[in-house]
Amino acid sequence: MAESEAMLRRVPSRSSWQRVRKARPHLLLSRRGRRRFGVLTRGELRRLRKRLLRAHALGGDWKLGAPAGAHVAVKCKLRARSRPAARRQPAPSGPPAPCPQLCSLLNPRNHSTPQSRSGRPVQKVSPNVTQPVRDLGSGRVLLMLPPGEGFTFSGICRVTCIYGQLEVYGHIIKQGQPPQDVFSVYTHSYLTINGVPYSEPEKSEKGVRREIRALLKPYTKLDDRDWAVRYFPPLGCILILERMQTRFVDFLKTYRCSSYVLLQENIPARVNSEFVTLKKIGIRRQKRKKGICLSESGLCALEELVSVSCVDGCPVILLCGACDIGKSTFNRILINQLLNSIPGVDYLECDLGQTEFTPPGCISLLNITEPLLGPPYTHQRKPQRMVYYGKMNCHNDYESYIEIVKYVFRDYKREFPLVINTMGWVSGDGLLLLVDLIRVLTPNYVIQLYSDRDKFTPTLTSEYVELTDGLYTKSKIKRYRGFDIPEFGDNLEFTDEEKECIPLPVFTGHTVMTVKSEFLSSKNEKNRAKYNKIFRDLAVLGYLSQLMLPMPEPLSPLHSLTPYQVPFNAVAIRIMHADVAPTHILYAVNASWVGLCRIVDEMKGYPQGPILLAQNPICDCLGFGICRGIDMEKRLYHILTPLPPEELKTVNCMLVGSISIPHCIFKNQPGPEGTVPYITTEYKLNLPGATENIGERTYGNAVSRHKLRQRRK
Known part of the structure; x- marks a missing residue:
């Protein structure tokens, strides 16, 4: 044993040094490598070389450095980090490196x-x-x-x-x-x-x-x-x-x-x-x-939903959670990951205030085939079916909201997975309305987002939904064998023979996934309304950008484009968000954002017009436009819209809601001299229904705060 230790301490022969020099990698002992030591003399370099060769010949790892030259080797590694990485030949054998998820x-x-x-x-x-x-x-x-x-x-x-x-x-x-x-x-x-x-x-x-x-x-x-x-x-x-x-x-x-x-x-x-x-x-x-950072629960939910959609067919996925908790961001990531494996994803928009693919105030169903790589106003698209609700929320009109959701959901063909986006109203009546939506849409998965800063919201399990009364649907306890028949009401009584003959539907329930939200948001209770106003204006501008001709045609302002002329007796009109006297209808329509819709009734037998509807219709909305003027002599509406003429031929209804045109469109009208159309400084705020113009002031405050934050950084 002592003899073997003595042999290990013995200096290797010259032939061993030559064999080591031929087998060594060209990193530290080449002439280029010598210049990295810069601070050493020739004698120190010669002694360092002998120590490294001796350690390598004895089986040591010369990369880590021999005990005598460890400090120099570490110094070399630190200096080499700023240089390009040394290229190595591929390994002759071995499995390929695994790809992370x-x-x-x-x-x-x-x-x-x-x-x-x-x-x-x-x-x-x-x-x-x-x-x-x-x-x-x-x-x-x-x-x-x-x-x-x-x-x-x-x-x-x-x-x-x-x-x-x-x-x-x-x-x-x-x-x-x-x-x-x-x-x-x-x-x-x-x-x-x-x-x-x-x-x-x-x-x-x-x-x-x-x-x-x-x-x-x-x-x-x-x-x-x-x-x-x-x-x-x-x-x-x-x-x-x-x-x-x-x-x-x-x-x-x-x-x-x-x-x-x-x-x-x-x-x-x-x-x-x-x-x-x-x-x-x-x-x-x-x-x-x-940047965007997902929690561990969010990553697990995404992985399971993608695997289920690729294996089990077309699941219906419903997302719910409080305001500004990250539902839209989670939806975009989910849709993009699904598009990596399948050709398309269906999307049902049930959020009226912050829509994803259409201007605000709409309930729509779309088929998405391209990735979403930006905010909502950067990817405005044409839906398969859309209904213009005309308001940013459904307060005091829940029944119409539920009926419109059912009307749009009827067009879902179950060819692709369906992602459903809901409103951020999850307290009080909003929670009961969400229970109604889950019963009406029957999703397979309910993704419930939560955060530490939000109030407590009960977990919407299948048992909770079955045992809780909604606004328009009743719990399992109050229903006959798990369902009710709306045509007969709740007082319906059956005999034993009749009960055996009635086919009872099977309620399979849904799977709940709770996801903790870690998305950063600059919104709070004080500035939420201001930010949402800016996002709605950007969505309207994104839709109006379709009016621009393709390049290389010069960019034209909106007031220089030629509008369509629509006769009074060709379309019916309805103000959806307020009661307006018939004599003031045209004042409300002028310079307004209008939904161009198609109703079943034909507009015949009205030689003069205008034609007024008595109630809000549930009909298909083909697009939107701006009523930029009304010609009372020729009895014509002047409509500016990006809809093609073949679709405009089927439009026979114009709906006016509470969605307004961004104020910057009225102010940015280059060319006219003197008074700019539709803009006045002598506005009487004491008139009934008059409100202060806070849109531009809101944007200015938001921009000022953003500049201040950037300046502090």
């Missing part, structure tokens, strides 16, 4: 360790070290993301995945797919572009470099491709960010109430080269904590 990317505290090409863990980038960014010119930026790392930003841009896979808002963008427009604005939580880890390619290192150069050739120059190959992280992603130039963006920038939402004009205290590069395309890097 998508849900872990939505939670920065749940990242799994990515794997490099050699099978060893990749060192994560420090929070102070940013990902490589390169300016390509012409409003384009090249960005590379290591696996598992994210890029949180504010602003709007167009994202193209060149190599690898990306995840934005739950949606996977693969290489070769068309570019996606991403909206990360300060009115909502900032978005994060995550690099999705993928399985190790079978190509060699040289083949990967050749593929990257070929993919970048249509977009970049030779120097840019050399830079990308040099800084490409193992199993990383390469993407191009472009300045977004669309008709929608140009239209919103012309109005004061929306231009500040899209522009990034504030300058931080410290300006670096990355900030200057990103500012050229209109975005700015933000801290990861300002």
Whole structure:
């Protein structure tokens, strides 16, 4: 034993040193590696080399450093972090690295360790070290993301995945797919572009470099491709960010109430080269904590819902929770993750105040086939069926609300999973109304969001819904064998023989998932109404942006567009939110936001008009428009709408609700000299129904507070 220990301490022969030098990796002992020690003399370098070779010959790990030169090896590792990672040859054998789940990317505290090409863990980038960014010119930026790392930003841009896979808002963008427009604005939580880890390619290192150069050739120059190959992280992603130039963006920038939402004009205290590069395309890097972060319960709920939708068919999923708790954000992430696996998702909008795909005040059913990468006002779409309710809430009119929901839900074909969004009113009558909705819509899953700051809300289990009376439905105790027949009422009595002949429906119930909300929100009880007013105005502007002609036609203001002329006797009129005298109907319709609808009755036998409806109809709404004028001599309405002429031919009803036109539309009318139409400063507030114009003041206060917060940061 002593002899063996003595042999281990013996200095290896010259031939052993030569064998070690041939087998060593070219990192520390090459001439390039010597320059990293800079502070050592030649003699110290020679002695250090002998110690490292001796330790390696005896079986030690020279990377960690021998006892005599450990401090130098550690110093080398610290200096090498700022340099590009050394490239290694792929391992000759072994299984590919596992790919982490998508849900872990939505939670920065749940990242799994990515794997490099050699099978060893990749060192994560420090929070102070940013990902490589390169300016390509012409409003384009090249960005590379290591696996598992994210890029949180504010602003709007167009994202193209060149190599690898990306995840934005739950949606996977693969290489070769068309570019996606991403909206990360300060009115909502900032978005994060995550690099999705993928399985190790079978190509060699040289083949990967050749593929990257070929993919970048249509977009970049030779120097840019050399830079990308040099800084490409193992199993990383390469993407191009472009300045977004669309008709929608140009239209919103012309109005004061929306231009500040899209522009990034504030300058931080410290300006670096990355900030200057990103500012050229209109975005700015933000801290990861300002992005979207899901709780563990939210990640588990998403994973289960996606797996059920892909395996078991078409479940009906209903989301409920208090105001500003994150229902819409959870819906977008869920829809985007479902679209990664299935071609489409159906969506039923039951929230009147903050709608997702239509202007406010609507109950609609849509089929979603494209990802949602921004706030609601950035993806206004045409529904399969829509009814214009005309108000932002259903207070004192619950029965009409329930009937409209049933009317729209009737069009659901059960070909895709259905996601149902509900109102944030979950206390008092709102809770009872929610119980009615669950009974009417019979969902398979009820996702109930909660947070520590909200009041206690009972868990809406299947037993709770069955034993609780709603506003218009009764509990299981008061119903005959679990159901009632509305045609006969509650006083219906059957004999024993009749009871045996009646087919009884089977109530399967639903599964409840409670999700703790960790979404950040700038709303509170004091400013909620002001923020919601701004969001409704942005939704209306997003819908009106469809009036703009496609590029390269010049952008035209709304008052310069030619309206449609509609005769008085061609359409019926109804004011939905208030009782208006027939002699004042036209005053209420002029300069108003109108819903263009189709009712069953034909408008015949009315030679003069206008035609007035006695009650609010439940009918299909095809679109919206602005009544910009009324010609009393020719008896014509002047309607400005983006609806095509073939659909306008079927419109025979115009509904006016409490949804108003944004004030910035009236004020932004360049061209007219003197008095601007529909604007006055001599307004008498003592008139019945007169209210102060707080829309612009509300927006100004919100913008001032946002600027103050940015200045403090």
